[in-house]
Amino acid sequence: MSAQREMKEKNPWHTPVTIIITVIGVIAIVALVTVAVVQNRPLPQKYKYGIVLDAGSSHTALYIYEWPAEKDNNTGRVEQKHSCKVDGPGISSYASAPLKAGQSLRECMQKAEKWVPSKRHHETPLYLGATAGMRLLNMVDSVASEDVFQAVKEALQKFPFSYQGARILSGQEEGAFGWVTVNYLDERLKQGLETTGALDLGGASTQISFVSDNYDGSESPNNSVNFRLYGNDYNLYTHSFLCYGKDQAHRLKLAHQTQSGPNAVADPCSHPGYNATKKYSVLYDSPCVSDRKPQGAPATFHHTGTGNLQQCQEVVRNVFNFTDCKYSHCSFNGVFQPILQGGFGAFSAYYFVMDFLNLTDTTVPLEAVKEQLKAYCATPWDQIVQQHPKAKLKYLAEYCFSGTYILSLLTEGYNFTSVTYSDIKFIEKIKGSDAGWTLGYMLNLTNMIPAEAPDFPPLPHAGYVSIVTIIAVLIFILFLFSLRPLWPRCSKQQQIV
Numbered sequence: 001m002s003a004q005r006e007m008k009e010k011n012p013w014h015t016p017v018t019i020i021i022t023v024i025g026v027i028a029i030v031a032l033v034t035v036a037v038v039q040n041r042p043l044p045q046k047y048k049y050g051i052v053l054d055a056g057s058s059h060t061a062l063y064i065y066e067w068p069a070e071k072d073n074n075t076g077r078v079e080q081k082h083s084c085k086v087d088g089p090g091i092s093s094y095a096s097a098p099l100k101a102g103q104s105l106r107e108c109m110q111k112a113e114k115w116v117p118s119k120r121h122h123e124t125p126l127y128l129g130a131t132a133g134m135r136l137l138n139m140v141d142s143v144a145s146e147d148v149f150q151a152v153k154e155a156l157q158k159f160p161f162s163y164q165g166a167r168i169l170s171g172q173e174e175g176a177f178g179w180v181t182v183n184y185l186d187e188r189l190k191q192g193l194e195t196t197g198a199l200d201l202g203g204a205s206t207q208i209s210f211v212s213d214n215y216d217g218s219e220s221p222n223n224s225v226n227f228r229l230y231g232n233d234y235n236l237y238t239h240s241f242l243c244y245g246k247d248q249a250h251r252l253k254l255a256h257q258t259q260s261g262p263n264a265v266a267d268p269c270s271h272p273g274y275n276a277t278k279k280y281s282v283l284y285d286s287p288c289v290s291d292r293k294p295q296g297a298p299a300t301f302h303h304t305g306t307g308n309l310q311q312c313q314e315v316v317r318n319v320f321n322f323t324d325c326k327y328s329h330c331s332f333n334g335v336f337q338p339i340l341q342g343g344f345g346a347f348s349a350y351y352f353v354m355d356f357l358n359l360t361d362t363t364v365p366l367e368a369v370k371e372q373l374k375a376y377c378a379t380p381w382d383q384i385v386q387q388h389p390k391a392k393l394k395y396l397a398e399y400c401f402s403g404t405y406i407l408s409l410l411t412e413g414y415n416f417t418s419v420t421y422s423d424i425k426f427i428e429k430i431k432g433s434d435a436g437w438t439l440g441y442m443l444n445l446t447n448m449i450p451a452e453a454p455d456f457p458p459l460p461h462a463g464y465v466s467i468v469t470i471i472a473v474l475i476f477i478l479f480l481f482s483l484r485p486l487w488p489r490c491s492k493q494q495q496i497v
């Protein structure tokens with residue numbers, strides 16, 4: 001009994017000082033690790049929102065974007081939360097009844113009120129950008145264009161969001177912001193990767209934007225846009241062709257066809273058996289074609305289909321001018337274009353049309369694509385209608401033309417070859433967000449893409465906590481080793497002695 005007590009007395013682990021030191025050591029380690037974990041624990045996520053209305057020539061669409069509140073000025077990923085297609089035509093079609101342009105937006109705006117949490121309404125910026133439809137209206141009737149904007153402004157200001165204005169985007173802005181959107185969503189800008197070009201085909205205009213090593217902006221400064229994003233400089237080539245969206249190009253083609261015989265058009269770009277009576281006043285109601293109206297034209301003309309791809313290609317070629325080029329390289333209509341470089345994302349009508357025609361796979365050789373389109377164009381109209389009972393007749397009647405126009409624009413217009421055709425990807429969305437100019441426009445106006453790369457903490461949170469824990473445990477073990485002379489084995493040795 002007394003030996004036991006003696007041993008206990010000699011065992012330094014049982015001295016009050018070592019017990020206190022050990023307990024304090026353990027508490028210190030636990031406290032240190034707890035602080036490290038708790039301090040950096042992700043806070044409950046709060047979001048911010050932005051709304052952009054894309055007032056296109058054919059229709060208006062509303063997009064709601066969402067991003068984590070604490071990351072809006074550096075690396076936070078902005079995502080599309082919701083989109084709403086406005087019923088009816090684009091706002092430029094309401095030139096004779098501007099109030100209706102404002103009213104048309106109401107339904108989508110009411111939905112936006114529900115999608116954005118009410119406590120965020122007042123701080124949510126709301127933008128409206130109009131593109132080629134309003135550009136054309138502004139050219140022919142600037143008063144009507146102003147009236148439409150006034151009506152739209154009044155309608156939008158009735159909603160509780162932070163209204164930031166409605167304006168016409170320049171073609172350059174439209175092209176450049178489409179490029180920003182595509183590369184932001186692909187995370188190419190943040191990572192400084194080679195960028196993807198952007199091809200947008202609207203109803204009234206079409207844009208091409210890409211970065212080329214051969215282009216420094218000096219040859220045609222109007223086509224140059226400079227960006228500094230995440231610490232990288234980009235010299236972007238961009239061009240917007242007004243009147244070369246698919247609806248206006250269709251008019252250009254028909255206008256050309258009606259020159260030779262104003263009463264009837266036998267159209268190789270329409271299916272055999274297609275037959276419609278069309279009004280000249282409607283066809284020529286656009287500044288893209290108004291100067292070509294044949295003298296003494298009748299009120300209507302017969303539009304029939306013959307469904308012949310090769311002849312359709314010839315007719316489509318007539319809408320481009322390939323003869324004049326005062327630069328080292330041109331696309332068409334005397335417009336400078338540097339040598340194509342890198343991959344391209346083709347969206348909007350490029351996607352709608354190629355998706356409908358089952359031609360989005362660009363690894364299929366161009367010749368095979370043309371064969372497929374040839375067979376489609378030659379299919380009788382009644383068969384086409386039967387096969388697609390749910391499709392809009394207006395769209396259905398034009399897919400043969402649209403497919404032919406797209407191939408012609410890409411290969412003859414922009415100079416893609418049967419080899420570089422596979423550099424194009426027909427896309428609708430990237431990671432859930434629509435490809436288009438709206439996201440890039442909002443990112444720019446809210447300064448959400450920094451010019452310089454943001455600074456990150458040298459270690460991620462998990463790495464930091466692990467290192468703190470390991471170091472604390474090592475210090476504690478070292479401390480225990482420092483008490484080695486007092487360890488029990490020593491006291492046993494003493495006993496033996």
Ligand SMILES: Nc1nc2c(ncn2[C@@H]2O[C@H](COP(=O)(O)OP(=O)(O)OP(=O)(O)O)[C@@H](O)[C@H]2O)c(=O)[nH]1
Binds near residue numbers: 058204245247348356
């Ligand atoms: N097939 C098909 N065509 C569509 C669809 N949505 C729009 N289009 C057509 O595709 C063309 C381009 O549409 P958008 O990209 O919305 O054009 P937009 O923005 O109104 O016109 P821009 O102001 O020139 O950009 C137009 O001719 C539309 O009528 C669709 O869902 N399917």
Ligand SMILES: [Ca+2]
Binds near residue numbers: 201
């Ligand atoms: Ca558009």
